[in-house]
Amino acid sequence: MDRYILSVLVENRAGVLSRVSGLFSRRSYNIDSLSVSETEDPEISRMTIAVRGDQYIFDQVRKQLNKLIDVIKITELKPDRSVYRELALVKVNAAPENRSAIGETAEIFRGKIVDVASETLTVEITGDVDKITAFIELMKPYGIKEMARTGLTALERGNNTIS
Amino acid sequence: MKGAQAIVRCLEEENIKVVFGYPGATIVPLYEALRTSDIKHVLVRQEQAAAHSANGYARVSGTTGVCIGTSGPGATNLVTGIATAYMDSIPMVIITGQVNSAVIGRDVFQEIDITGATEPFVKHSYLLKDAEQIPGTLREAFHIAGTGRPGPVLVDVPVDIQKQDIDFHYPEKVVIRGYKPTYNGHAGQITRIIRKLKSSRKPLVCAGGGILSADAVCELRLFAEKAGIPVVHTMMGIGALAADHPLYLGMVGSHGHPCANRAVSQSDLLVVIGARIGDRATGGKEVFAENAEIIHIDIDPAEIGKNIKPIIPIVGDAKIIIRQLADKIQPLETNGWLEQLHTPQNKKHTAPKSKKGTVNPAYAIQLLGSMVDDEAIVLADVGQNQIWAARNFELTGSRKFLTSGGLGTMGYSLPAAVGAKAGAAGKTVISVVGDGGFQMSLGELGTISQQNIKIFILLFNNNRLGMVREIQDKTYSRTYGVDLDGNPDFLKLAEAYGFKGIRVACNDDLEAAFTEALNCHETFLVECMVDPEERTL
Numbered sequence: 001m002d003r004y005i006l007s008v009l010v011e012n013r014a015g016v017l018s019r020v021s022g023l024f025s026r027r028s029y030n031i032d033s034l035s036v037s038e039t040e041d042p043e044i045s046r047m048t049i050a051v052r053g054d055q056y057i058f059d060q061v062r063k064q065l066n067k068l069i070d071v072i073k074i075t076e077l078k079p080d081r082s083v084y085r086e087l088a089l090v091k092v093n094a095a096p097e098n099r100s101a102i103g104e105t106a107e108i109f110r111g112k113i114v115d116v117a118s119e120t121l122t123v124e125i126t127g128d129v130d131k132i133t134a135f136i137e138l139m140k141p142y143g144i145k146e147m148a149r150t151g152l153t154a155l156e157r158g159n160n161t162i163s
Numbered sequence: 164m165k166g167a168q169a170i171v172r173c174l175e176e177e178n179i180k181v182v183f184g185y186p187g188a189t190i191v192p193l194y195e196a197l198r199t200s201d202i203k204h205v206l207v208r209q210e211q212a213a214a215h216s217a218n219g220y221a222r223v224s225g226t227t228g229v230c231i232g233t234s235g236p237g238a239t240n241l242v243t244g245i246a247t248a249y250m251d252s253i254p255m256v257i258i259t260g261q262v263n264s265a266v267i268g269r270d271v272f273q274e275i276d277i278t279g280a281t282e283p284f285v286k287h288s289y290l291l292k293d294a295e296q297i298p299g300t301l302r303e304a305f306h307i308a309g310t311g312r313p314g315p316v317l318v319d320v321p322v323d324i325q326k327q328d329i330d331f332h333y334p335e336k337v338v339i340r341g342y343k344p345t346y347n348g349h350a351g352q353i354t355r356i357i358r359k360l361k362s363s364r365k366p367l368v369c370a371g372g373g374i375l376s377a378d379a380v381c382e383l384r385l386f387a388e389k390a391g392i393p394v395v396h397t398m399m400g401i402g403a404l405a406a407d408h409p410l411y412l413g414m415v416g417s418h419g420h421p422c423a424n425r426a427v428s429q430s431d432l433l434v435v436i437g438a439r440i441g442d443r444a445t446g447g448k449e450v451f452a453e454n455a456e457i458i459h460i461d462i463d464p465a466e467i468g469k470n471i472k473p474i475i476p477i478v479g480d481a482k483i484i485i486r487q488l489a490d491k492i493q494p495l496e497t498n499g500w501l502e503q504l505h506t507p508q509n510k511k512h513t514a515p516k517s518k519k520g521t522v523n524p525a526y527a528i529q530l531l532g533s534m535v536d537d538e539a540i541v542l543a544d545v546g547q548n549q550i551w552a553a554r555n556f557e558l559t560g561s562r563k564f565l566t567s568g569g570l571g572t573m574g575y576s577l578p579a580a581v582g583a584k585a586g587a588a589g590k591t592v593i594s595v596v597g598d599g600g601f602q603m604s605l606g607e608l609g610t611i612s613q614q615n616i617k618i619f620i621l622l623f624n625n626n627r628l629g630m631v632r633e634i635q636d637k638t639y640s641r642t643y644g645v646d647l648d649g650n651p652d653f654l655k656l657a658e659a660y661g662f663k664g665i666r667v668a669c670n671d672d673l674e675a676a677f678t679e680a681l682n683c684h685e686t687f688l689v690e691c692m693v694d695p696e697e698r699t700l
Contacts, residue, residue: 010341011340011341015278015290018279018282022282022283026283056468059468060468060469063464063467063469064465066464067463067465068341069286069287069307069339069341069342070341071341072340072341073341
């Protein structure tokens with residue numbers, strides 16, 4: 001099973017997200033992550049969808065998405081020609097003796113400590129999926145209290161745009 | 164003008180002459196606007212029938228069918244009819260009333276999220292938020308429903324919006340940036356197809372419902388004749404080529420004609436046009452067209468590669484692409500292939516014997532086919548009656564055959580016949596039903612009576628759900644839950660609605676009964692008694 005990243009421009013309207021996510025569930029496609037936000041044009045949103053499956057599934061996902069009236073354009077973002085990013089907020093147990101170690105690790109990963117509390121530190125970390133996963137692994141021994149990940153977002157490298 | 168009047172104006176702009184519906188509280192403003200318009204409203208007896216009637220109307224008239232329901236249960240009753248239209252790619256616009264927009268989401272009386280409920284099986288849907296959206300939305304809805312691969316489009320209209328004042332302006336153009344169907348076939352692909360056809364020794368066309376929805380029957384015949392390619396079809400493709408044409412080989416699939424299936428498996432090049440080659444058409448994917456390379460022509464790119472893997476795919480309108488192909492094709496050397504196909508085994512059976520007190524349904528349908536005119540419209544329900552009708556009613560001339568091919572919706576035939584009659588008043592309309600499906604739509608006898616239309620109802624009564632009985636017998640050697648004990652006296656029932664009818668219990672009486680039914684000026688029920696053990700094939 002391979003992973004494919006699709007960048008999908010859609011009409012910024014009520015119900016579009018439901019149509020797209022509904023498509024995945026009713027056709028039994030596996031979705032790894034889906035993120036949505038407005039683009040430079042407020043009438044258009046961009047969905048970045050990570051799909052897991054074989055070539056057949058990927059082709060079908062693409063074609064079925066294209067059938068949705070609200071979908072304007074679909075581009076596959078291949079790893080070698082794209083920038084993938086994800087942001088995670090990790091709230092980790094931080095006993096006094098661990099605080100500096102957590103801070104150093106965060107720094108190595110170019111993370112930022114965005115909240116300090118009596119028992120926890122919250123680290124903001126950005127990167128590709130592997131980097132975030134690696135950071136999380138390193139935080140596990142301290143005890144992750146809570147975590148939020150944005151899901152993958154991506155753009156093509158270079159001067160080209162998909163819109 | 165009020166929003167409701169604007170909706171009616173839109174329907175007029177779209178040249179809609181008849182709508183099928185069932186009113187309720189949240190759609191009352193629209194009904195008031197309809198009352199004073201020239202659009203005919205057919206009151207059905209349950210909303211599902213409104214959708215099936217619109218379906219039958221669309222398929223016979225070649226335009227988009229319109230049905231109307233109220234919010235809540237009115238809308239949910241439409242659901243099966245919408246799904247039926249979706250699976251068979253029937254152009255339809257569904258207008259539903261919705262509760263007051265200020266209270267949407269509060270679970271008020273007769274509120275349901277119908278755009279949400281129908282999302283998996285509409286081509287598109289809208290929930291209006293402002294009456295100013297009415298003209299643009301309906302313009303788009305009709306455009307989307309009727310172009311590209313046709314399908315149902317739902318427009319949900321809150322009752323307050325129907326009462327809101329607007330300035331009416333019907334947009335001339337539709338611009339939807341995410342919707343641009345491809346019509347012309349790619350020239351390079353056309354050339355590749357022609358080259359492939361030339362090198363083929365055993366080419367075969369498999370025609371689907373797309374031939375009919377693209378109005379490409381004539382083009383297909385000309386192409387097949389010029390090239391000398393024989394034609395098989397799917398159930399939705401019945402009528403794609405006249406059954407008495409020398410190149411006609413019959414229906415493919417698990418319930419198809421053996422000669423057609425044999426042709427598919429022997430062919431070296433299968434040209435699939437406007438068919439999705441669903442599981443019913445392949446009868447088991449692995450063995451379908453095992454010796455053939457496949458060319459797939461479809462207006463929906465998502466169908467290409469979904470069920471079958473073509474060596475040459477081409478996206479576009481069947482009518483245009485077949486014309487493009489016919490322009491470039493030269494007669495192919497298929498004489499040897501055609502001789503091989505027209506073997507004596509391909510000939511049809513004539514009337515076999517039947518048990519005492521019953522008729523042979525296949526024979527009954529064949530006989531009917533020999534008696535009706537060349538413009539007759541047959542609507543088959545679902546179950547054994549569907550297969551008997553599909554395999555044995557010969558589509559010649561401009562006859563039509565309508566059925567729920569994709570969803571397989573029992574109860575389709577009778578309400579769809581009402582719609583077909585509305586779309587083709589002068590033509591003979593025959594509803595073929597079993598005693599199960601007939602009772603799913605019995606209420607429509609009231610609609611037929613009220614509309615004072617003539618429908619020939621051919622009922623096959625085996626007092627059970629015959630096809631399920633057969634599956635159970637084959638799988639478990641016993642049956643359960645399929646006996647329809649408690650069936651009424653259908654003739655008396657017809658009589659209660661003011662219709663004549665006759666019961667036939669032997670093959671020899673069929674002809675007289677059909678003659679009486681065809682000559683009668685009113686709706687007529689012919690009830691054929693069928694052996695419960697009668698097989699589908």
